[in-house]
Amino acid sequence: MLHRVLRIHPKDNVLVALTDLKAGEKVLFEGLEINLFSSVPAKHKFTMETMEEGATIYMYGIIVGKTMRSLKKGEVITTENIVHQTAPFTGKRKSFSWNPPEVDRWKNRTFDGFHRPDGQVGTANYWLVVPLVFCENRNVDIMKQAFVEELGFAKPNPYKYLVRELKQRYLQGDKDSLQQVGVETLEQAGEEKLFKNIDGIKFLTHNGGCGGTRQDSEALCALIAGYINNPNVAGATILSLGCQNAQPAILREKLAQIDPDYKKPVIILEQQEEGTENNMLNKAIQATFLALTEADQQQRKAAPLSQLTIGLECGGSDGFSGISANPSLGQVSDMLAALGGKTILSEFPELCGVEQELINRCTTDANADKFVRLMRAYAASAEAVGSGFDMNPSPGNIKDGLITDAIKSAGAAKKGGTSPIVDILDYTELATKPGLSLLCSPGNDVESTTAMAGSGANIILFTTGLGTPTGNPITPVIKVSSNHKLAEKMPDIIDVNTGGIISGEKTIEEMGDELLEHIIQVASGKIKAKADILNQDDFIPWKRGVSL
Template sequence: MPQNTKHTYIQIHPADNALVALTNLSAGTVINFNGEEFTLVTPVAMKHKFTVGPLNIGDEIFMYGVLVGKACEYIPKGAAITTENIKHAADGFKLGSRKTDWTVPEMASAYKDRTFLGYHRADGSVGTANYWLVIPLVFCENRNINVLKDALSAKLGFAKPRGYESEVDSLIEMYQSGKTAADILNADLQTSPEGQGSKKLFENIDGVKFLTHDMGCGGIKTDSDALCGLLAGYITHPNVAGATVLSLGCQHAQAGILQDEILKRDPNFSKPLVMLEQQKMGTETKLLHEALKQTFTGLIEVNKQERKPAPISKLCIGLECGGSDGFSGISANPTLGYISDILVSLGGSVILAEFPELCGVEQEMSDRCATETQALKFMDLMRTYNARAEADGSGFYANPSPGNIRDGLITDAIKSAGAAKKGGTSPVTAVLDYPEKVTQPGLNLLCTPGSDVESTTAEVGSGANIVLFTTGLGTPTGNPITPVIKVATNTAVFNRMPDILDINCGTIIEGEETIAQSAARMLDYVIDVASGVKQPKAVILGQDDFIPWKRGVSL
């Protein structure tokens, strides 16, 4: 990563005509760039960008070596670029020549013989965890899922012990003793020590996960079919030992469709699977009694499974970002890209998703596809998705959130150019449409929204048994069955939100660590998490986020 010696600003790519401020820069700051000195004419906030030459209306702005915007008013040399003076712009794309040459990181050889302790499945995959799933085929069964959760979690020792009941007790005590609202608001609530909870009954099972959703019927049939594919991805997932599925009976998402999707992903499927239909069974009591008995006996069986060594080629890592900032593309995301290249070189799989955040780098990604067929599929998915979004009144250009913009990602192309760095430099071996499953090693492109939870949900459904999730603003996102490792792009957010963040890449911004050094530290942590030696914060907190994608609705 090119760096200024004082670590105050950098040029990311030699073709860029905008620099990134690594710290707050005041108007009048002298910039030494390419042997020339000039003075900032406006303040530039940390993570934001400023021009290295004057720009007239229509002039192009480049970052990461690609077009990311155009000036919509005159911008003097040394001025901050903002949402007021530039607008989103990105280059077009077409089928080009294959550009699949790449350099394997030198560090890869150090991990060639590394292993992790995982759960070996009959289909050859290896899980980084061992869960039982309880899921509804339709939202009508959500209440019954929650009844089963209330009945099973605490008794089996899987309930998270940390709650805020003691704090509520303190509030009640203050109210009953006559304290005013002002007294209560000014009170310092004491957090009680975390309890131990009940001892786990089944030591080799990481948990029983109860998923709910608002789909399965009442919407368009393609969404319910996609839901069945997603749920099949979770049931056949290497981190899942068995599942209980509740169906009402009359919904679009039929049990037969789910079973077909399961066999599509695993023709020799042999995991314990409990399928119960309420309209056939009659009363709720009959349904829930049968669900309890069959789930419990299934747990007895899968508790016999134990962790055994596996090569790290059995890892499938989902690459995700959320709450991104102006440092994402120069610290945490390139670190994930470095890890991606290491894993691919060793025969592992990685998933790069969030298609709205590949806007502007379509040419590069399509050229990296191993075959023209995959390149054409990628381009078609990008065009179709953007067209659907525009038909609903919001194209890819509207992807950056207020938080992204506040912290330096002021156009979708700027955000996308940095987000794409998570995918490293290796060739694209497969392009997948949601909710397809990863079947090949290497870099897989998966069509998902940019929305954090929907995209993470989809990556896991496609087979990710670890997710690396970068964030500059801080987000608690997790997943019910796959460990989500939260990577901070800057030290400030890492120190401010230590309860939800696992790894700090702000050391790169501060010049204390190279991307390669950060990647080695992170990959060692990934192996520990995959082995069950360490737990990421999202797992400790029970952050079980699960949102299926309603196609075309979300960016």
């Protein structure tokens, strides 16, 4: 049954419109009669009572803003009449207990993954080619051109055929039919893959490694080490110039910190040592090809769900994200915690306002203190350059109902469910403990997904209410829509639709089950995430400056 309005938490003093409401309409909610003072678009919020200037706005049971002027009962809240406000936070204030969800039906379920020598299990089997410095980006691109088509990893580009057809018709003088040609009318076929058990060779480029701070280069090497260590990676080819800050020795050190007895093959070539570009590329291509023949010997085998490490991300969020899609991810996170798996919640600027709730869920005082320290340092660095977490919501967020960072954060945090927080990770630190970990990263979608893959995520769940095509080179990114309209409008990027929660067709628990089943199919290689089908390989290392 479709309800017209929703009160998310009993403490809230605003209601969420689940459908467009017009000024003058009468809304009945739990015996309360509200005559709408203004029109309220779906996803936006309106007052349940008259409010004075400076009054506190509550959503999700926490403070998310304050009024800038007096508001009438039934008035929509906007950026013109409320501003961001949050409650202060300190260390742990109370003990925490948790009732895990019922997961008996999932305990014996498995996925088919690639078992690595260190005990990790990948949901895919990739080879990496990555530079230590931006000077080598061109050589990485040359290797990409040499490998992907010849080995059958290139995905057909329908737009190439579209341009070819348009060119032919133009040369034939048939200008009238140019607008009638579309990619759906043209046939494309890709080359057959040479290596059947390798999902792809991923060629990463970036603009770091030199010229920035030494800390940036250290972090870049740690991130690349995390990518090599990711269970979805069989091995890597690393290109170095030679004189840059991000030295091969630093990368080797970071790998040794992860595992002193590291067994994955890592090929490192240095251009200034090899001499000509031709010499280096010959060696790199020959060594990489031989390594691929070995990586192709690996095959999928059954693994328990406890071997999943799931990143929890949101981007292009709307006013329904915190009601449908994000709580569905939270349900999956709780289920996986109960099964002994790992989940990662990142995007620290989007935890602003929910800090105390998260602190109270930390299993140790040390973790609680680390979270406080990282959050305060991040907020201070933003404020030092004239910004702040309150500037986090994007124009799209605001247009669709997320009008303060606290409102956005309160909904975003629902991705982390209700389980204990077992670890606090700084950027590039690995998730090693079963349960939910918090990872310090920006709210920027790609910087955050890049970070989670570097911290070990072998699947990423990504909720969106507006639509975003973000993907990752080595970790499947499963897109979860918050509403029916988006799923119908952009089916090429949406994998799972939780809009049934808004329409009253499904519960959060039902969507959690549906999502976990979908994860198993993707993790087993039986279906592909839409981002992988689109070849959406986004990779942006975070320079430890200000990025919200």
